[in-house]
Amino acid sequence: xxxxxxxxxxxxxxxxxxxxxxxxxxxxxxxxxxxxxxxxxxxxxxxxxxxxxxxxxxxxxxxxxxxxxxxxxxxxxxxxxxxxxxxxxxxxxxxxxxxxxxxxxxxxxxxxxxxxxxxxxxxxxxxxxxxxxxxxxxxxxxxxxxxxxxxxxxxxxxxxxxxxxxxxxxxxxxxxxxxxxxxxxxxxxxxxxxxxxxxxxxxxxxxxxxxxxxxxxxxxxxxxxxxxxxxxxxxxxxxxxxxxxxxxxxxxxxxxxxxxxxxxxxxxxxxxxxxxxxxxxxxxxxxxxxxxxxxxxxxxxxxxxxxxxxxxxxxxxxx
Numbered sequence: 001x002x003x004x005x006x007x008x009x010x011x012x013x014x015x016x017x018x019x020x021x022x023x024x025x026x027x028x029x030x031x032x033x034x035x036x037x038x039x040x041x042x043x044x045x046x047x048x049x050x051x052x053x054x055x056x057x058x059x060x061x062x063x064x065x066x067x068x069x070x071x072x073x074x075x076x077x078x079x080x081x082x083x084x085x086x087x088x089x090x091x092x093x094x095x096x097x098x099x100x101x102x103x104x105x106x107x108x109x110x111x112x113x114x115x116x117x118x119x120x121x122x123x124x125x126x127x128x129x130x131x132x133x134x135x136x137x138x139x140x141x142x143x144x145x146x147x148x149x150x151x152x153x154x155x156x157x158x159x160x161x162x163x164x165x166x167x168x169x170x171x172x173x174x175x176x177x178x179x180x181x182x183x184x185x186x187x188x189x190x191x192x193x194x195x196x197x198x199x200x201x202x203x204x205x206x207x208x209x210x211x212x213x214x215x216x217x218x219x220x221x222x223x224x225x226x227x228x229x230x231x232x233x234x235x236x237x238x239x240x241x242x243x244x245x246x247x248x249x250x251x252x253x254x255x256x257x258x259x260x261x262x263x264x265x266x267x268x269x270x271x272x273x274x275x276x277x278x279x280x281x282x283x284x285x286x287x288x289x290x291x292x293x294x295x296x297x298x299x300x301x302x303x304x305x306x307x308x309x310x311x312x313x314x315x316x317x318x319x
Contacts, residue, residue, distance in 0.1 A: 001274030002040075007281045011036050030290060037282035038301045044275040045092075045299035051085045051116075052299045053078070054094040054279065058287035060127075065293045065308055070100030070131045075108060077296030077304030082115050085298065090119030093139070094279065099130025102155060102204070106211055109138040118219045124148040125280035129248065130156075133238065134208070138215035142256070145266040145273060149250035153212055153238045155204035156247055162201035163241035169193060209235050220262050234260050 002010065014032030045052040055078075059068040067073075085091075091112065112120055122128070122136035123143045129151035136142050136150060144150075155162045172186040213231045221227035237243070237259040238251075256263045266273040286292060297303035 002278045002281065004281050004284075007036065007278065007285060011285060033282075033286050033290060037279075037286055038297075040275065040278045040282050041297065042299050042301075044279050047271060047275055048092060050090050050092050050121075051087075052092045052094065053081045054283060054295065054297050055097065056094075056283045056287060056295045057097045058293040059098040061284075061288045062293045067306065068098060068293060070097055070104050070108070070135075072101070072104045072107065074104065074294075074296065075111060077294075078108065078111065080304050081296050081298040081302055083302070084300070087116055090121070091116045092121050092123055092143075093135070094123045094125065094276070095128040095132050095136060096124075096126055096280070096283065097128055097132040099128075099132050099151065102131055102134065102208055102211065105131040105134045109135055109215060113138070113219075118222065120219075123276055124150065125276055127151075127250075133251075134212055134215070137212050137234070137238075137261070138219060140219050140262070142261060142263045143266055143272075143276070144253045144256065144263055145277070146253060148266075149252045150238075150256055150261075151251060152240070152244040152247055152249055153208050154241050154244070154247060155201075155208045157197070157200060157204060161241060161247055162204045163239070165193060165198065165201045166205070167241060169198060205239070209239055212238065230260050 011029075011032050014035055015028050041052060041054060055074070057068045058065065062068070093112070118140055120139045121141045121143060122139040124136065125145065126147060127149055128136055129149075130153060133150040133153050137153075142150075157165075169190065172190055175182045176186060213235045216231035216234060217227045221230045224230055244251075253263060253265060266276055283295060286295060291307040292305045293308060294306040295303060297305075
């Protein structure tokens, strides 16, 4: 496996080998980063003999940029990345995302399954939270390393946890029922919530649960006789607002396995682990050292790259 420093050295070597004039150094650096990244993404695909699409958000290095989340525009990137691929080879989807829209995730899953059927694996080199976890749950298997994590899938409305709102409202109701004088304390909190907002929270919670449950039963546990019970256990764990404490809680490999998800430890196959982490380092360098903040790219170099205010759609071998 090439580690962080080794990837950086290889990128610097590529810059030097191009021998471009000083005024072209920025372009040389960009091309070098692209060359190294695409080489290793191709190597991973060659090793697995499967189509490989990397979906990367720059939320760690550029947290101030809007559009980091999973959204409907990502469908365009996936359409570009899937065009021309041999569908019977299945798909390995590398996910690195803070999450995003349930509606977008649902639509993306529907599209991916129409293209590749159920032969889709999720690879999580580091982080796939919220709606990213939902997409992973729609796959037949999830590949994770010891450093990888998924996250809770309880929905957030404008940054407010829907389950938290319901829990708080119910607590207020019970306390006021026991002691009506407590309405003086609770009224300033409860008045923030309109009946329509409470309804939205309840609908969002059920939507998230239904979607994840349906996807688990349809793919990961499709051949299991007790698929409903297996799916229900996972849904309960991933939407347990009180148990998870926070929406950004990291759920690592052991816990993912313990709640019932079909997960494979990358460390069990050394070559695969080396290739996945090398690809991950390449994308981290790309997001840190270029204007890009979201990248969707296949093993042939077809990519949908979002810069702040722009979208670049390079053909293989170009930028």
